[in-house]
Amino acid sequence: MNDDTRHDFQEHRAAGSLPVSETVAGAILTIDLGAIRENYRRLKARLNSVRCAGVLKANGYGLGALPVASALMKEGCDIFFVALLGEGLALRKAIGPGPDIFVLNGLPPGSEAETAAAGLLPVINSALQLKAWRETARAAGRNLPAAIQVDSGMARLGMAATEVAAIVGEADTFEGVDIRFVMSHLARADEPHEAANEAQRLEFERLRKLLPSVPASLSNSSGIFLGPAYHYDLARPGAALYGVNPTPHEANPMLPVIQIHAKVAQTRAVEKGAGIGYGHTLLAQGPLRLATISFGYGDGWHRRAASAAWFEGVRLPFVGRVSMDSIILDISSLPAGTLSEGDLVELIGSSQSLDDAAGHAGTIGYEILTSLGPRFHRRYIEA
Numbered sequence: 440m441n442d443d444t445r446h447d448f449q450e451h452r453a454a455g456s457l458p459v460s461e462t463v464a465g466a467i468l469t470i471d472l473g474a475i476r477e478n479y480r481r482l483k484a485r486l487n488s489v490r491c492a493g494v495l496k497a498n499g500y501g502l503g504a505l506p507v508a509s510a511l512m513k514e515g516c517d518i519f520f521v522a523l524l525g526e527g528l529a530l531r532k533a534i535g536p537g538p539d540i541f542v543l544n545g546l547p548p549g550s551e552a553e554t555a556a557a558g559l560l561p562v563i564n565s566a567l568q569l570k571a572w573r574e575t576a577r578a579a580g581r582n583l584p585a586a587i588q589v590d591s592g593m594a595r596l597g598m599a600a601t602e603v604a605a606i607v608g609e610a611d612t613f614e615g616v617d618i619r620f621v622m623s624h625l626a627r628a629d630e631p632h633e634a635a636n637e638a639q640r641l642e643f644e645r646l647r648k649l650l651p652s653v654p655a656s657l658s659n660s661s662g663i664f665l666g667p668a669y670h671y672d673l674a675r676p677g678a679a680l681y682g683v684n685p686t687p688h689e690a691n692p693m694l695p696v697i698q699i700h701a702k703v704a705q706t707r708a709v710e711k712g713a714g715i716g717y718g719h720t721l722l723a724q725g726p727l728r729l730a731t732i733s734f735g736y737g738d739g740w741h742r743r744a745a746s747a748a749w750f751e752g753v754r755l756p757f758v759g760r761v762s763m764d765s766i767i768l769d770i771s772s773l774p775a776g777t778l779s780e781g782d783l784v785e786l787i788g789s790s791q792s793l794d795d796a797a798g799h800a801g802t803i804g805y806e807i808l809t810s811l812g813p814r815f816h817r818r819y820i821e822a
C-alpha cells in the first residue's frame with residue numbers, strides 16, 4: 440500500500456466502507472494536502488509568532504482527520520482540536536503520543552478516566568467538568584492537562600461569567616489541573632464590522648483576568664483576520680485550512696483544497712415535451728441533449744441545490760430533481776459527441792469554488808465538506 444491508498448483505506452474503514460477505486464466510483468473527491476499545508480503557512484504568516492493549531496473535528500471537516508493531521512504535522516503543527524471524545528480517541532490512536540489533542544465539547548460524565556488514559560486534553564466547559572477533572576487527577580495521583588473555555592458571548596459552550604466568578608471563589612479549584620489555555624469562541628468573526636466581535640474580545644479579557652494567568656486562545660479561521668488584538672497565544676483555524684473563505688466579503692486568501700468530479704453514466708437526446716426526472720419538474724421546451732452523472736444527494740450534494748456542473752469551462756445546468764445517485768445535466772451547449780459515458784464533469788474545482796457551490800445550495804462550505812459521503816473515490820495529492 441502506498442501512502443495514498445493507506446489513507447484511503449483508513450478513512451473509508453472509519454466511514455464504514457471499503458476504499459473505492461476510481462474505476463468503480465461514481466465520483467472522485469480530490470484532496471490536495473499540499474494546499475492544506477500552504478494554507479497553514481499562510482495563516483502562520485498572518486499570526487507572526489503566535490502559535491497555530493489545526494481543527495480536525497468531524498473527521499477533518501470530512502477530508503480525513505489522519506491525512507490532514509499528518510500534513511499539518513509536517514508544517515510543525517503540534518496542537519489539534521476535535522469536537523468529540525470519540526474523535527480524540529481515534530486520532531490519538533492514529534497519530535500516537537506527542538501532539539496535544541484538545542476535545543472541544545468537553546468531558547462527558549463517566550468519560551474522565553478514558554480521556555486521561557488516552558492522553559487527551561478536555562476543554563473544560565463547566566464547573567461540573569472542572570470538578571470531575573480535578574477528582575480524576577487526584578485519583579491518578581498526577582496533574583492532568585486541560586483548557587478552560589469561557590463563554591464570552593455566544594451561549595454555546597464554556598463557563599458563563601457567573602460560573603467563572605463562582606469557581607474562582609472556591610479554594611483548590613484548579614488543584615491537580617494543569618491549565619494550558621483559557622479560550623473562548625467568536626460568534627460573528629466572519630462579519631468584521633459587527634460590534635459583537637469587540638464586545639466578545641473585551642468580555643474575554645475580563646473573564647481571563649479572573650482565571651490563572653495562562654496562554655489564551657480566541658480566534659477561529661475568520662478571527663485571525665480580525666487583526667492581532669484577536670490572536671492572543673494560539674489560533675484555532677479549521678475551515679480556512681480546507682479552503683473555505685474566512686473573509687466571505689472579500690477575495691479568498693486561501694488556496695482551494697478539494698475538487699469534485701462526477702462520471703457521466705449515460706447521455707441521451709430528448710424531444711420537446713419530454714418529462715425530465717422525478718416529478719417531471721421540468722418539461723423540455725425543445726429538443727435537448729442530456730447527460731446523467733453518477734452523483735447525487737446520496738453523496739452529500741443537497742437535493743435543493745439549484746446548481747450546475749462544468750466541462751472545460753462550459754456550464755452544464757442541472758435539469759429536473761437531484762436524485763440519490765444521479766443528476767441530469769443539460770449538455771446542449773456542448774458540441775454533440777463531446778461527452779460520453781465515463782467522462783468526468785466538474786462539480787467543484789476551477790470553474791466552481793466550494794464557496795460558490797455552497798451558496799447555490801443555500802449553505803456554507805463547512806456543510807458541503809462535512810456532508811461528503813463514503814462513496815467517493817478519494818484521491819489525496821500533494822500538488
Ligand SMILES: *Cc1c(COP(=O)(O)O)cnc(C)c1O
Pocket residue numbers: 494496543623624658659660661675676677678679
Ligand atoms: C470549529 C471551531 C473552531 C474552528 O472554526 P473555523 O471557523 O472552522 O476556523 C475553532 N474553535 C472552536 C471552539 C470551534 O468549535
